Amino acid sequence: MHYGRYSHNQITYEFLPPGSSLIRKTESDHTKRTFEDMLIPVFYDPAFPSNGTALWATYYRLPDAET
Numbered sequence: 001m002h003y004g005r006y007s008h009n010q011i012t013y014e015f016l017p018p019g020s021s022l023i024r025k026t027e028s029d030h031t032k033r034t035f036e037d038m039l040i041p042v043f044y045d046p047a048f049p050s051n052g053t054a055l056w057a058t059y060y061r062l063p064d065a066e067t
Contacts, residue, residue, distance in 0.1 A: 008029055008030045009034070010026055010028060011027060011054075013027075013040070013042070017044060017046065023049055025052070025053075027054060042054050042055070
């Protein structure tokens with residue numbers, strides 16, 4: 001998709017939380033670093049798995065692991 005000077009990819013992905021049904025979502029990828037069949041972490045609340053989001057679609061930075 002192209003909006004003015006900025007473009008992004010619409011990516012549809014699926015994930016299967018334990019004890020739930022298959023969830024399919026479509027989100028924008030502004031990183032342009034994803035590719036077909038890429039394994040990407042999905043974060044979700046087990047109580048509401050449909051509220052999950054893929055790593056590239058978050059606005060949060062994951063903290064570095066403490067050593």
